[in-house]
Amino acid sequence: MSTIANPDSRHNARTLRADAQRNYDRLIRAAEALFTERGADTSLEDIARRAAVGIGTLYRHFPTRDDLIAQVMCQSTAAIVARGDTLLRSATPAAALAGWLRELVGYVTTYRGLTAALATSYIGSGTQLCSGCGQIEKAGRALLARAQAAGEIRRDADVREVILTAHSAAWISEQTKDPAAIDRLLGILFDGLRTIRPTQRKRSSPRRRSGRRRR
Amino acid sequence: MSTIANPDSRHNARTLRADAQRNYDRLIRAAEALFTERGADTSLEDIARRAAVGIGTLYRHFPTRDDLIAQVMCQSTAAIVARGDTLLRSATPAAALAGWLRELVGYVTTYRGLTAALATSYIGSGTQLCSGCGQIEKAGRALLARAQAAGEIRRDADVREVILTAHSAAWISEQTKDPAAIDRLLGILFDGLRTIRPTQRKRSSPRRRSGRRRR
DNA sequence: ACCTGAACACCGTTCAAGT
């Protein structure tokens, strides 16, 4: 029955002194605003300044930039995980996985520069970011397993690889700024993940029949 | 009949004063060494220091970091373009494309951090890097077109997307440090690029036959 | 024509001093 001042803004809910809680909230809000405006690599000093807080306070609450990002993303993370649970009950396993991956791309591109930060720490040493990644990976694993059990997706596909591939598609779209590109890339990726493959055509000579165009 | 002192180290071959040429070469060598040791985002000051040259001299020869990278990569760029020409004469168009993409991955992972630098400027405003990218794109375009003409690769695949996808696979492998991952990712990508797709299975209910495992 | 390095601006991170 401890007093959790603000469960929404405090992921790891332990009681904070009132002024500390206030500073924490201001930092989250400032970071959110500046991430949106200038990307996930904004100067930490600027964030502290916008929060009207000493830089030391920022470091006290968020030892690393990843910790800050993780807390700012906290609600979005919960949302995408929940979305995975929902899609798990849809009638079309492969489509569910595809849809979820599409949403994952949205998630990792919330702020410019976020993909790089996430991907680095997805592998890297256990910051807060990875706890979020863990939940996401679990959600993806369930969707993937179901699609595989339904015989629609390659058995040799690994969750981490699938997630990282979606991630990289997001990274590309971040560079490209062409919103259509991401769909085509995900299309290619997803076709690559399907079970049924064309007949292996070993060392066929290049038949040149001026390939009839379709469409 | 102009005297080109060192065509290998000077891509854009115009005559330089002897000391300028010497500094230029030292900078290239120093950059090469430090890129290898510490990645493509090494401090420019360190590069100048290792070259025993003032920082201003570095900036004079290479206005941007990308210019420096482009010149350091110059020979590798020529090599991968030449490799494209060779593969264009192989008997198996799709395999040639696949093989070339594999080598492209090697190219963009020459130094740690290179993928990010290349991808950013592949889109970005025309630095020297892009001239290299242009040649590479041309090589890729020829290989892709041939594989498409042979009916092996999707007609709707775009060179830039294909290259960027290989690029992103490289980016992942850079994060992962798992050399096996890259092969599987490229495998998935390449299967996604193939022409022949499985029969479109519209709204089939998820058949749960506890999928027999193979291996 | 080219080189040099001091100077400036900026960022990340720590820590002694304060309440």
Added chain:
DNA sequence: ACCTGAACACCGTTCAAGT
């Protein structure tokens, strides 16, 4: 228990002064 901001280290970039 928590906050503050000066201090330190480091990097990118420019430019006046030199040869």
